[in-house]
Amino acid sequence: MLALNKIRPGVNGLAVIEREVREPGPGEMLVRVHAAGVCGTDMQLYHGAGAFAQRLKLPTTLGHEMCGTVIALGPEAATPQGAGRVKVGDLVSLESHIPCWNCNACRTGRAHVCPNTRYPGIDIDGCFAQYITVPTSIAWVNPPGTAPKLAALLEPLGIAVHATLEGRGVSGQTVVVNGCGPIGLMNVAVARHFGARRVIAIDPNAKRRQMALQMGADEALDPTAAPPVQTVRDLTHGELAGVVFEYTGSPDGVRNTFAMVGALGDVRWCATPGQPMDFDFGAWRKSRPTIYNIHGRRLWDTWDVAAPLVYENHIDLQPIASHEIPLADSPRAFALILAGEAIKPLILCE
Ligand SMILES: [Zn+2]
Ligand SMILES: [Zn+2]
Structure with missing residues (x-):
């Protein structure tokens, strides 16, 4: 599959390259990505500066804001957090924090500040790709008929x-x-x-x-x-x-x-x-x-309030998605942000 990777340290170092699709392991799902948003964190990784950039092992597929369709589940996807909630065919958005679900913060309703949080696009391969493999525990399942381009914006919302x-x-x-x-x-x-x-x-x-x-x-x-x-x-x-x-x-x-x-x-x-x-x-x-x-989203209290704002058209996010750029051309999304021309470019991954 095609994937936008950081392949070299320092400024830029991005390239669209061929990567293997990773089969979902226990508790994981394989998702075909429809649309993905470029975030400030991705820009930090572009610049190669900051703590996240230090953590990145090269090459890594960037991106953590997305919407896609679940096409396969790993062998034991019914983890306590996934709990059979996610099915093949579901249109999912991703929570970008992968909490450990075991520490004191996680067990007391504060998983959004879990000290063991991992992130797609930093610690594991992200969503600027045709497919992504992530734990089902970070899936937010959208109702059928939700516009994928809007669902890709739920995480920053x-x-x-x-x-x-x-x-x-x-x-x-x-x-x-x-x-x-x-x-x-x-x-x-x-x-x-x-x-x-x-x-x-x-x-x-x-x-x-x-x-x-x-x-x-x-x-x-x-x-x-x-x-x-x-x-x-x-x-x-x-x-x-x-x-x-x-x-x-x-x-x-x-x-x-x-x-x-x-x-x-x-x-x-x-x-x-x-x-x-x-x-x-x-x-x-x-x-x-x-x-x-304010750090991330309360899980899942914030999603419960935020997602219906979009489903029921209380808030129009359409103007935020200023550009749509095909995955093969995705480095251009970063150039548009650097030029101050884009609000949030969406990368179309199909
Ligand atoms: Zn982000
Ligand atoms: Zn935790």
Whole structure:
């Protein structure tokens, strides 16, 4: 089969190569991939930087956001977590975390922060391929008739839903989405859906700002044109935001995040900064925001809420999938992201 692999360390090092299809072992399923999304983590692997890149054994097939059809099950697929839930022919999306299901975090309902988590596209071969072999325990089974291209976006949508529902939610509040990559843009729509009174989006990229308005933002601010903290202060008559979603991961962005959140508000921290940064605990103590560390999706609570938003058309993810690129041409998806042209390219794997 064809698969997009990281074959060399350092920047880029990607190639579409021929790889063997791996037969499903006990507790595993073989899935024919329909569509797969390119994520920020894949970009880190492209750049060859960060902890995930260190972990990667070359060659590895990248990709962890996808939808596909189950075509075979391993010999003992009825594991406690799979439990016969997954059948051949099912249209599945994948949870990208493969928790161990045995540690204290997993056994107490916090599998999304399992310290033993493995990831397709990092620790095992991922989904930028015609087929993927993964544990049935990470399958989310979609109802028949679900559009595969939308089902491929459920995993990143889950982060936006997780962030929106954490803490005191968003209902009736002014929220700021600081950073409008694909998940930030989804967060705009999710916050709107769950009853935010006002949604202010911030991003330096004009395309993303325009998309934020399309996804339901009331305002889309360019932080390079005017200081966004002052604008948010003006828009809220000095009250600032009840919730700020931090997606920038940059020192300036993070400084803005904490300056835009009102007294006793929430910072929902969704970014993974590339390096350590200074933090002003004195300023934090003055406004006392609560910081919620949003990691992945609660299993499976988040999926239970997120997936029906798409099935029942409460949220339109179509605009997020900005490009569709055939697997054979998939390195172009990375080039489009690097050029700032793509929101989220989908790789079509059939
Ligand atoms: Zn991802
Ligand atoms: Zn665990």
